[in-house]
Amino acid sequence: MKPAMETEAEENTEQSQERKGCFECCIKCLGGVPYASLVATILCFSGVALFCGCGHVALAGTVAILEQHFSTNTSDHALLSEVIQLMQYVIYGIASFFFLYGIILLAEGFYTTSAVKELHGEFKTTACGRCISGMFVFLTYVLGVAWLGVFGFSAVPVFMFYNIWSTCEVIKSPQTNGTAAVEQICVDIRQYGIIPWNAFPGKICGSALENICNTNEFYMSYHLFIVACAGAGATVIALLIYMMATTYNYAVLKFKSREDCCTKF
Template sequence: MKPAMETAAEENAEQSQEKKGCFECCIKCLGGVPYASLVATILCFSGVALFCGCGHVALTGTVSILEQHFSTTASDHALLSEVIQLMQYVIYGIASFFFLYGIILLAEGFYTTSAVKELHGEFKTTACGRCISGMFVFLTYVLGVAWLGVFGFSAVPVFMFYNIWSTCEVIKSLQTNVTVPGDQICVDIRQYGIIPWNAVPGKACGPILENICNTNEFYMSYHLFIVACAGAGATVIALLIYMMATTYNYAVLKFKSREDCCTKF
């Protein structure tokens, strides 16, 4: 029979060993979390959601403003309406694709991080795994360049709405100035190329333009385009983080594969 003190000491030692093993397991699991990919995924989801959601509503409001104030003939803006409708369908596709792609990139981040830190064995550094990682590096670079174009394109309506808004502010500031009547200050949408030059009326001047700026559709569309542009910028930043994370992981995997190859001989 063992003394009670020795038995208690052994039980305490076993409990401390279990706690230590559990702590080491938690640290090991936390070490396999791809924090860069996790941050990039959250940022990518947020940016794409803002761009797609706000962009879709803003495009609808833009068509309504054009139809009511700048192009009263349906045939003049028929092509523009079709293009905007197509862009809205493209937005649906972008949202669906990046929802899936973000999940895949996060899984790939777990995959490569586990391989780099050797958490789950040697099978993670196979040629197939390195090929998959390299494919995601290339695809992320291509999507990053594409989203730079999307970010630049999303700034165009912001610039157009800002010009209209700033012109309305000029009209308001000249209401007390008799020498410069506000009726002479106009905004011609036809110069932006979104409606043809024969569109009627094509432009708005003075109080009419000021009333357009005071409508809820203009206010909402203007600010939604700003948020959509910010969402596109956030997505670009997320893809840049993805680029750095996937490139680093792929480089380490490539180095480890050469190291393992050399140690076999």
């Protein structure tokens, strides 16, 4: 029989080996986490949620403002109402697509990062793996360019609402004295091209314009468009991070595949 001290020493050695093995396993797992893709996924989900949620409500508020104040004839803004309704359905599609796309990109990040870290060495030399990575690189570049356009487009209503708000601030200014001077300050919404030039009244002046700026519809729509524009900007940043991460992973996989081919001969 072994002495008690030797038995205790062997148990301590086994426990230390188990701790060491568990620590190495944790380090190995942490090394396979695609932190860039993880950050980009969170930013992408947040940006798309802000853009779609706030944009949908802001569009509905914009239609209400136009119908109540700038275009009392339904036929004048019928086409605009249909376009906005179509845009709201597009927003539903964008939200669903990017929810799925973000999950797929995160999974692809885990796949390629594990291959780059040589945690799953059999994957890094397969043509299928490199083809999938290359496809995501191309698709992410295309979506990034598309979202730059979305970001620019979302800034248009912000600019329009800001002009209306700044005009109301001029009306409220103490420097603007007299009823005649106030009534000469106008906003013509027809110049933005969202309603036709024959729309009535199309132009609002003076105290009537100030009343529009004090309504909840205007206040909410203005700030929701700002948040939607910020969400589009966050999505663009997320896609830029995706671009860098997927391009780097693809380049490393390509390099390692050539390295493996050379070592076989």
